[in-house]
Amino acid sequence: MTSHLSLTGVFPVLPTPFDAQGRPDTESLRKLVEYLVRCGVDGITYPGVASEVGQLVPEERQALVDIVLAEVAGRVPVIAGVSSSDAATTDRLAVAATKGGAAALMLAVPPDRKSAAEQIAYFTQVAQAAGDTALMLQNVPPPVGAGLDPEVLLEILAAVPSIRYVKEETLPSGQRLSVLRAEAPTNLLGVFGGAGGRYITDELRRGASGTMPAIELAEVHTALFKAHREGDVDRVRALFTRMLPVLNVQAVFRWSLTKYVLKKRGLIADARQRMPGPLLDAMDMADVDAFLADIDDLLLPQDQLP
Numbered sequence: 468m469t470s471h472l473s474l475t476g477v478f479p480v481l482p483t484p485f486d487a488q489g490r491p492d493t494e495s496l497r498k499l500v501e502y503l504v505r506c507g508v509d510g511i512t513y514p515g516v517a518s519e520v521g522q523l524v525p526e527e528r529q530a531l532v533d534i535v536l537a538e539v540a541g542r543v544p545v546i547a548g549v550s551s552s553d554a555a556t557t558d559r560l561a562v563a564a565t566k567g568g569a570a571a572l573m574l575a576v577p578p579d580r581k582s583a584a585e586q587i588a589y590f591t592q593v594a595q596a597a598g599d600t601a602l603m604l605q606n607v608p609p610p611v612g613a614g615l616d617p618e619v620l621l622e623i624l625a626a627v628p629s630i631r632y633v634k635e636e637t638l639p640s641g642q643r644l645s646v647l648r649a650e651a652p653t654n655l656l657g658v659f660g661g662a663g664g665r666y667i668t669d670e671l672r673r674g675a676s677g678t679m680p681a682i683e684l685a686e687v688h689t690a691l692f693k694a695h696r697e698g699d700v701d702r703v704r705a706l707f708t709r710m711l712p713v714l715n716v717q718a719v720f721r722w723s724l725t726k727y728v729l730k731k732r733g734l735i736a737d738a739r740q741r742m743p744g745p746l747l748d749a750m751d752m753a754d755v756d757a758f759l760a761d762i763d764d765l766l767l768p769q770d771q772l773p
Contacts, residue, residue: 473656473657473676474509474510474544474546474570474571474601474632474656474657474676474677475509475657475676475677476508476509476510476676476677476678476692477508477509477510477677477678477680477685477688477689477692478508478509478510478511478512478544478546478659478677478678478679479503479508479511479512479679479680479681479682479685479688480512480513480514480515480516480517480518480679480680480681480682481496481499481500481503481511481512481513481514481517481518481535481682482499482517482518482519482681482682482722482725482726482729482735483496483514483518483519483520483522483523483531483741484496484499484726484729484735484736484737485737485739485740485741486736486737487737487739489739489741491523491527491530491531492735492736492737493531493534494736495734495735495736495737496531496534496535496538497534497538498734498735498773499682499729499734499735500535500538500539501538501773502682502685502734502767502772502773503543503682503685504539504542504543505767505771505772505773506685506686506689506767507686507689508543508685508688508689509543509544509677509689509692510543510544510545510546510570510677511535511539511543511544511545511546512545512546512547512548512573512679513531513532513535513545513546513547513548514528514531514532514547514548515548515573515605515679516607516611517681517682517721517722517725518548519722519740519741519742520548520550521742522741522742523741525551525556525559525560528560529559529560529563532547532560532563532564532567532569533563533567536564536567536568536569537567541568544570544571545568545569545570546569546570546571546572546573546603546679547560547564547567547569547571547572547573548572548573548574548575548605549561549564549572549573549574549593550573550574550575550577550605552577552579554589554592557574557593557596558592558593558596561593561596561597561600562596562597564600565597565598565600569600570600570601571600571601571602571603571631571632572593572597572600572601572602572603573602573603573605573634574590574593574602574603574604574605575605575607575611575612576604576605576606576607576612576613576614576615577589577612577613578609578610578611578612578613580613583619583622583623586613586615586619586623587622587623587626587627590602590604590623590627590629590630591626591627594627594629594630597629600629601629601630601631601632601656602627602629602630602631602632603630603631603632603633603634603659604620604623604624604630604632604633604634605633605634605636605661606620606633606634606635606636606637606643607636607637608636608637608638612636612637614637615637616643617643617646617647617650620633620647621646621647621650621651621652624651624652624654624655625652628652628654629654630654630655631654631655631656631657632655632656632657632658632659632676633647633655633657633658633659634658634659634660634661634679635647635658635659635660635661636660636661636662638662638666639666640660640661640662640666640669640670641666641669641670641672641673644658644660644670644673644674644675645673645674648673648674656676657675657676657677658674658675658676659675659676659677659678659679660675660677660678660679661678661679661680663680663681663714663717663718664678664680664681664684664688664710664714665714665718667680667688667691667707668703668704668707671692671695671703677692678692681717681721681725682725682729683713683717683724683725683728683729684710684713684714684762686765686766686767687706687709687710687762687765687766688710690706690765691703691706691707691710694706706765709761709762709765710762712754712758712761713728713755713758713759713762716747716751716754716755716758719745720744720745720746720747720751721742721744722740722742722744723738723740723744723745723746723747724747724755726738726739726740727747727752727755728755728759731756731759732766732769732772733769733772734772734773
């Protein structure tokens with residue numbers, strides 16, 4: 468994979484499965500990679516916020532990225548998340564992911580860098596470690612990220628040509644995406660949406676290159692993007708509408724929802740999470756079961772799952 472490859476389409480963020488002892492479950496992680504490839508995704512992202520990346524130590528992160536890259540084996544491009552509050556750790560993760568064949572490196576905008584000059588210095592340092600591999604600037608809202616305004620992002624993009632993609636998650640993402648596309652320098656190849664895919668129709672209308680949702684509805688996101696490429700606006704809207712009940716639950720329960728669905732479908736062995744957050748109770752699970760039944764025709768049949 469070269470850094471100049473134009474990345475577009477659906478790049479779901481893999482979660483990190485954990486076993487009954489709370490350790491990373493590498494067998495389930497490999498199964499999830501295979502599931503995404505069978506769904507026809509355009510690429511894979513790992514790790515990100517949906518991966519509970521803040522609960523992984525650097526050694527775990529590097530080992531798990533190596534496993535993902537090896538399991539993918541070049542079938543689709545992989546965007547590797549290398550964000551860290553420690554600059555040396557970021558550089559080390561960037562070098563390892565680049566050597567492993569990552570197509571791009573995703574970095575969240577650090578919230579402690581208060582000025583454009585500080586942000587530029589940070590991304591310039593990572594760009595040096597990454598060599599010719601493309602960077603993706605992830606603009607996450609506070610408190611996780613800095614939630615930079617488009618004008619500041621444009622200044623950073625102009626100063627660091629290695630940044631070829633932006634993942635815009637600060638709201639309203641669609642309006643911010645429009646500004647970036649209209650005024651960005653030529654090194655910016657595309658802007659991706661995130662936020663679980665909850666604003667995907669608006670982002671696509673405004674020219675988003677792709678989306679990086681959580682994994683639990685990968686088949687539907689892939690079908691939606693296919694319809695978008697074919698210009699079938701009605702089908703895009705219909706698929707989005709059918710996803711909404713699950714996306715609404717995911718907005719509140721995040722990792723709990725994702726892992727519940729994946730365990731229910733036999734794709735991971737255990738639904739436990741390290742990240743603090745609300746857990747589904749029995750009534751929530753019943754709701755999710757009903758919502759999944761409503762879209763069963765859009766999901767891979769059980770006999771086609773890995």
